[in-house]
Amino acid sequence: MFSYTFQWKQAFAKLPLMLDGALVTVEIALLSMALGIVLAVALTGFRLSGNRFLVAVTAAWVEVARNTPALFQIYMAHFGIASFGVHLSPYVSLLIGITFNNAGYLSENFRGALKAIPDTQARAARSLGMSAVQAFGYVVLPQMLRIAFLPITNQMVWAILMTSLGVTVGMNFDLYGVTQDLNALTFRTFELFALAAVIFYVITKIIQIGARLIANRLFRY
Amino acid sequence: MIEIENVRKSFGPLEVLKGIDLTVKKGEVLTIIGGSGSGKSTLLTCINGLEPIDSGRIRVDGTEVHARGTDLNKLRRKLGIVFQQWNAFPHLTVIENVMLAPRKVLGIGKAEAAAIAEKQLSHVGLGDKLDVYPSRLSGGQQQRMAIARALAMSPGYMLFDEVTSALDPQLVGEVLDTLRMLASEGMTMICVTHEMKFAREVSDRVAFFSKGVMAEIGTPQQIFDAPLNAETAAFVKLTQD
Numbered sequence: 001m002f003s004y005t006f007q008w009k010q011a012f013a014k015l016p017l018m019l020d021g022a023l024v025t026v027e028i029a030l031l032s033m034a035l036g037i038v039l040a041v042a043l044t045g046f047r048l049s050g051n052r053f054l055v056a057v058t059a060a061w062v063e064v065a066r067n068t069p070a071l072f073q074i075y076m077a078h079f080g081i082a083s084f085g086v087h088l089s090p091y092v093s094l095l096i097g098i099t100f101n102n103a104g105y106l107s108e109n110f111r112g113a114l115k116a117i118p119d120t121q122a123r124a125a126r127s128l129g130m131s132a133v134q135a136f137g138y139v140v141l142p143q144m145l146r147i148a149f150l151p152i153t154n155q156m157v158w159a160i161l162m163t164s165l166g167v168t169v170g171m172n173f174d175l176y177g178v179t180q181d182l183n184a185l186t187f188r189t190f191e192l193f194a195l196a197a198v199i200f201y202v203i204t205k206i207i208q209i210g211a212r213l214i215a216n217r218l219f220r221y
Numbered sequence: 222m223i224e225i226e227n228v229r230k231s232f233g234p235l236e237v238l239k240g241i242d243l244t245v246k247k248g249e250v251l252t253i254i255g256g257s258g259s260g261k262s263t264l265l266t267c268i269n270g271l272e273p274i275d276s277g278r279i280r281v282d283g284t285e286v287h288a289r290g291t292d293l294n295k296l297r298r299k300l301g302i303v304f305q306q307w308n309a310f311p312h313l314t315v316i317e318n319v320m321l322a323p324r325k326v327l328g329i330g331k332a333e334a335a336a337i338a339e340k341q342l343s344h345v346g347l348g349d350k351l352d353v354y355p356s357r358l359s360g361g362q363q364q365r366m367a368i369a370r371a372l373a374m375s376p377g378y379m380l381f382d383e384v385t386s387a388l389d390p391q392l393v394g395e396v397l398d399t400l401r402m403l404a405s406e407g408m409t410m411i412c413v414t415h416e417m418k419f420a421r422e423v424s425d426r427v428a429f430f431s432k433g434v435m436a437e438i439g440t441p442q443q444i445f446d447a448p449l450n451a452e453t454a455a456f457v458k459l460t461q462d
Contacts, residue, residue: 124308124367127269128322128374129297138321142312221312221354 004190011191014182018192021178022199028166028174029159032095036102036155043107044114058107065104071165073097078169090171098162102155106148109155113147114140146219153211157204164200175199222246223268223378223411228277230263237263239433240277245411247377250404252412252420254444255430256456261413262305264430265380268411269293269300282377298326301371302380305387307364309355315342316351319370327374334373341369345399361392365399372403379403381412417460421445429453 043061046054065073074097078088088096117140125135164176171177179196183189223245230238237260245251253261266272268279270286270293279286284296310318319338323329329337342348345365355363364384371379381400385393397419404410404423414420420427420441427444429437429452437443437450445461448454 118308120304120306120308121310123271124304124310125322126294127271127297127300127302127304128370129294129326130322131294134325138325139310146312219312221356 006191007188008191010186011188011195014186014192015195017182018175018178018196018199021173021175022203024173025160025163025175026203028091028095028098028163029156032098032102032159033152033156035095035099036106036159037152039099039103040106040110043103044110047107047111048114061100062104062108065101066108070097070101070162071168073100074162074165074169090166090169091173093169094163094166094171094174097165098159101162102159105155105158106152109148109151110144113144116147117143146215149211149215149219153208156207156211160203160207161200222280222282223409224278224280225264225268226278226280228264228267228279229275230260230267230272231275237433238267238274241435243428243435243438245378245409247409248407249425250408250410250412250423251426251428252414252424253428253430254414254417254420254456254460255436258432259430260433261430262382265302265382265411265413268380269297269302271302294326298374299377300380301374301376301378302382303364303367303371303384305383307360307367307384307387309358309363309366311355314352314354315347315358315366318355318366319373322370323373337373338369341372342366344372344402345369346395359392360388361395364388364392364396368396368399368403378409378411381410381414383413383415385414385416415460417445417457429456431456 043058047058049055074094077097077100078090078093081088121139121143122135125139126132130138163174166174167177167180172181175196179192183192186192225241225243228238228241229236237258241260241264253264255261263272267274268281268286270291274287281296281300284291286293286296310321313321316335316338319341320331320334323334323337324331339348339351342351345368347362347365347369350358350362355366358366368384384400385396388396393416397416400410400412400419401423412420422441424441426438427441428435429444429448429450431452437448437453439449443449444453445457448457
């Protein structure tokens, strides 16, 4: 009944290839976070602008990003827009899909963080002669960052894990894609995916520990 | 000199200032007393341009506060204001709280700003709390820090908006002592306050506000001992019992 013979050696022989893939995974996650944060800041600004159209754009973005599967979002970024004649590489589609998801979640986090800072903080700063930009930059933003820091870390972990969905649009050189291809070649299914899972785990753990160290240095109050 | 001429201000249908005329000269200590909702705090935030006015005119050293071309950021450098809620910046240490505006607004270098901050903080009795975060301070200490933060900009005028109202009773004294010290040093001050004993003691003049109108203004002796206005008399009697 249980006749599977573990052959870890074969799987470990592929470790260098998988680590190369892991680098791509980290690269996509980092890029999608950088882009996602920029977009999230813009979306937060849109929402606060009071402009009906901009508010609607943000609301739609946030709703779709948070209430549909990430798989759907990545699919749309590849096959969806291909219907309109735009053909993107799996790498770019995956990046767009995850970025879309990141921006939606993060903009809600930023909005919450901003709301948590009392108006009187900016008022006090303005009373000291600071411009609106200075009051935001020196007084409001640093406090927002502390509140948003943990959600940003969580989203980064999600971004790492979401890269695994890239295989569905043909992505084959990130950690999950590489593992998938190696599996097709060797059929060491359990060993290869177990190894991939461990690598995913180690990456996300490093992110969490790193974030904690940064937070301890940055937020001492 | 702060000149206030026929200032009117409404929040929606509610008119909170119904034509205020008032002049505060350099070196003068004016306190404003009156019930809540009388418009006294609103007047302070109009003076430094945090609130717009509907009509009338406020001039600070000849500069019209609400004129279109007025650089409010620049004007506010000479108008220190301290609020009921002290609004310490929680992410900065005490000395950083005080250094921030001199550095970023006045462009003063770090070492000089630190020296200014240290001097002002020692002045209000916080010389031993420089590197502490505000969350470690009592309400009275945070309020004194807020005063030092405003003083660090070397303002020509200080506006105090019920600075002791949110404090525990036992902490009121230390903040009032700081205000007394500033008054004795010749600082031009407008204090909105509910501390009648303090008002009587430090003021050159006391103004009584009622329902958006300045009902009476005069020396502390006049306002507290021989008010001319019936409402003033009733208010003073009520608060002195």
